Each structure stands twice: as C-alpha cells, then as structure tokens.
Amino acid sequence: MIVVMKRSATDADINAMIAHVESKGLKPNVIKGSERTVIAVVGDERIAGLGSLESGPGVDEVLPILAPYKLASRELKTEPTVVQARQMKVGGANIGVMAGPCSVESEEQILASAQAVKAAGATALRGGAFKPRTSPYSFQGMKEEGLKLLAAARDATGLAVVTEVVASEDVDLVSKYADVLQIGARNMQNYRLLEAAGKSPRPVLLKRGPSATVDEWLLAAEYILDAGNPNVMLCERGIRTFETHTRFTLPLASVPYVQAKTHLPVVIDPSHGTGHTHLVTAMARAAVAAGADGLIVEVHPNPDKAMSDGYQSMNFHQFAEMMKQCGRIAAAMDRELG
Known part of the structure; x- marks a missing residue:
C-alpha cells in the first residue's frame, strides 16, 4: 500500500510514520516527489492496521497498490x-546512448571504440568483460583484465562504463570498475x-529474458528495488518467437506499454533485437x-x-550515421540524444 503524506508534512511526521510501519514488521520505502512524499509499505498488508496508518500525523491518505510489482509501479511514483x-x-527529456563492442578484446580495440562512440555523441561505453555464452568453447571474456581496460577507456574519454555482471559473488568486483551493472537476459x-x-550503489540495466512476460520482467526489477537500489533501467532486447528472419523479435510496443505501468526508464537494444547490422539503424530510429x-x-x-556478435555490430561510420538520424527524431520530440 501507499501512505501519501500531506504537502505540509514535516520530516518528523515522515520519520514517525516510517518508525510506525517498521514496528508492524513491514518495510517502508520512501519516495520523495517534487510536491509530496509517499511511503510504500511492503509486506503482509493484513497486519498493517490500515486505520492506524491513516490516522498518523501528516498522513493525507492510504491507498492500495494493485500491481504485483509494488515499488516499480506508477501507482507508487x-x-x-x-x-x-x-x-x-x-x-x-534525455535519451541515453550506450555503445561499444560486445566484448572487450584488447586495449587498442576498446579505446578506439570509446573514442569513436563519444565523438558520435554517446555518453556511455558498453563492453563485456564477463561473457556468458551458449557454448562453453566460445570466448568467455577477459574478466578482470577486461574490466581494467574498460576503466582505462573511461579515464581517457569520460564515458560511463556499462558492463555485465554474471554472478552474485562478482557484484563487488564489477562495481569497483563499472558505473552501471548490466544483468543479461539469461x-x-x-x-x-x-x-x-x-545492494550495490551502481545503477542497474536489467535486460528482459527472451521468454519473459512483461510482468515477470517488472517483478525481476522489483527484486533490485526491494533490496534498496532505486536506479533501475529496463532493457528490451527482443523475445523469442517462431520467426527466424531476425535473431529475436523486437517488440517496440513494449516501450509505451511498460512506461504506462512503471516509472522506470526503458532502454532498447536493437542489436540483439535484430541480430543484423543492416536492421539496427531502422529499429533504433523507431525506438x-x-x-x-x-x-x-x-x-x-x-x-x-569481432570475437563475438560481429554480425550485429556496427562500424564507427554506421554508428555515427545512426546517431545523426536518431538525433533528428529526438529533437522533433523535444528530447536530447546522448
């Protein structure tokens, strides 16, 4: 449920309500908006004592959250x-662009990529140091050495680093080098x-599983939010269907649909969503x-x-052209691409 505080509620009122919710054995999550503060109460609502919450100092109203994902829901925020x-x-108003190779292969490769994508207007460098692959014989990434190369490229360009973390025990290590933790579809x-x-201080980019429903995707995001990290981005990278003309099927209807359900930003991956370089620009424009x-x-x-996913990767010229075309569309929508 949501405890909506009055505009006139003081910090003391808010802290008193937090303490009251915790005394009930429930978890409070405080969301401070531009006009008022709301407290999301997570747990077994039957023991909350609705009346005691409504009568609290500074409380305007108490509302149920109908969606199964509580913290991600637009009902809350x-x-x-x-x-x-x-x-x-x-x-x-911002459309963030993350670009770079599927996997880090060498210092020369990742630095050249960082310089090129920055020159074209991107503000983040993507690159995999840990690569979960379908085959155990495929290139698995440079691991910590790859993370060090990503950090060096960031130092040289100022770009934020986005890289995948594949195991819970690696979160601290990857957080040491990366600015954004990517959780892959698998x-x-x-x-x-x-x-x-x-529990990490780093923002998280959560990719949709190839067979996951939207509700399952949002409930996965709920785990991250519930653990205390409010900075979650949802990434639509295509789902598995019976079609074979593309690597996956990229459902762009996910963008407005998910945005109507959640306050979390939605990112599109046209590279994995199509699996073909010649389709990436068109789908990026559409996104x-x-x-x-x-x-x-x-x-x-x-x-x-490329050691992985070269068939869906753009070269520097293709990416720069894509950025020009997408930039014109963003401007027409009063948004900024970068």
Missing part, C-alpha cells in the same frame, strides 16, 4: 525516474544476483520515435573480426 551515471542520463530471474545488484529512454548498441572497430 507517477513521475518518471531518471537514472544518471556520470554524464549519461536515461529518462525524462540472468533476468537469477534472484540471488538481482538481490546482490540491489526513439516510440519514446524509448535509451539505446544500447554494439559497435566494433572491425565487426568482421
């Missing part, structure tokens, strides 16, 4: 959440990992037009020689 990492802003329902990421809050795109100095 009507204002869109804006997630920031260094210069990258995702949400609101791990969307790895609840131990979600909880660990929720911006649909109202996406961010893009994450695979870019490589030489896609033909």
Whole structure:
C-alpha cells in the first residue's frame, strides 16, 4: 500500500510514520516527489492496521497498490525516474546512448571504440568483460583484465562504463570498475544476483529474458528495488518467437506499454533485437520515435573480426550515421540524444 503524506508534512511526521510501519514488521520505502512524499509499505498488508496508518500525523491518505510489482509501479511514483551515471542520463527529456563492442578484446580495440562512440555523441561505453555464452568453447571474456581496460577507456574519454555482471559473488568486483551493472537476459530471474545488484550503489540495466512476460520482467526489477537500489533501467532486447528472419523479435510496443505501468526508464537494444547490422539503424530510429529512454548498441572497430556478435555490430561510420538520424527524431520530440 501507499501512505501519501500531506504537502505540509514535516520530516518528523515522515520519520514517525516510517518508525510506525517498521514496528508492524513491514518495510517502508520512501519516495520523495517534487510536491509530496509517499511511503510504500511492503509486506503482509493484513497486519498493517490500515486505520492506524491513516490516522498518523501528516498522513493525507492510504491507498492500495494493485500491481504485483509494488515499488516499480506508477501507482507508487507517477513521475518518471531518471537514472544518471556520470554524464549519461536515461529518462525524462534525455535519451541515453550506450555503445561499444560486445566484448572487450584488447586495449587498442576498446579505446578506439570509446573514442569513436563519444565523438558520435554517446555518453556511455558498453563492453563485456564477463561473457556468458551458449557454448562453453566460445570466448568467455577477459574478466578482470577486461574490466581494467574498460576503466582505462573511461579515464581517457569520460564515458560511463556499462558492463555485465554474471554472478552474485562478482557484484563487488564489477562495481569497483563499472558505473552501471548490466544483468543479461539469461540472468533476468537469477534472484540471488538481482538481490546482490540491489545492494550495490551502481545503477542497474536489467535486460528482459527472451521468454519473459512483461510482468515477470517488472517483478525481476522489483527484486533490485526491494533490496534498496532505486536506479533501475529496463532493457528490451527482443523475445523469442517462431520467426527466424531476425535473431529475436523486437517488440517496440513494449516501450509505451511498460512506461504506462512503471516509472522506470526503458532502454532498447536493437542489436540483439535484430541480430543484423543492416536492421539496427531502422529499429533504433523507431525506438526513439516510440519514446524509448535509451539505446544500447554494439559497435566494433572491425565487426568482421569481432570475437563475438560481429554480425550485429556496427562500424564507427554506421554508428555515427545512426546517431545523426536518431538525433533528428529526438529533437522533433523535444528530447536530447546522448
């Protein structure tokens, strides 16, 4: 349920309500909006004692949250959440762009990629140091050495670093080097990992599982929010259907639909969503037009020689052209791409 405080509520009133909720064995989550404060009460609402909450000092009203995901719901927070990492802003008037190679392969490769995507207007560098692959014989990433190269590229360019964490025991290590923790599609329902990421101070980019429903995706985000991390971005990277003409099916209707359900920003991954370089620009344009809050795109100095996902990676020229085209669409919608 939501405890909506009056505009005139004091800090003492809010702290008293927090203490009262905790005394009931429930968990309070405080959301401070531009006009008033609300407290999301999570737990068995039957023991809350609705009357005692409504009569609390400074309380305006107490409302139920009907959605199964409580903290992610727009019922709790009507204002869109804006997630920031260094210069990258995702949400609101900003369409954040994360770009770079699927995997870190060398110092020369990642630094060249960082310089190129920054020059084209991106504000974050993506790159995998840990690579969960379908085959155990495929390239698995450079691990901590790859993280060090990403951090060096950030030092040289100022870009925020977005990289995947694949196990709960690695969250602290990856957080040491990265600005944003990516949780990949395979791990969307790895609840131990979600909880660990929720305890990290780093924003989280949560990719939708290839067979996950929207509710399952939002409930996965709820694990991160419930653990204490409010900075969650949802990433639509395509779902598995019977079609074979693309790697996955990229449902751009997810953007307005999910935005109507949650205050969390929605990022689109047109690289995994299509699996073909020649389709990425068109789907990126469509994503911006649909109202996406961010893009994450695979870019490589030489896609033909990439150690992973070269068939869906853009070269530097293609990415720069994509940014120009998407920038024009963003401007027409009174938003800023970067």
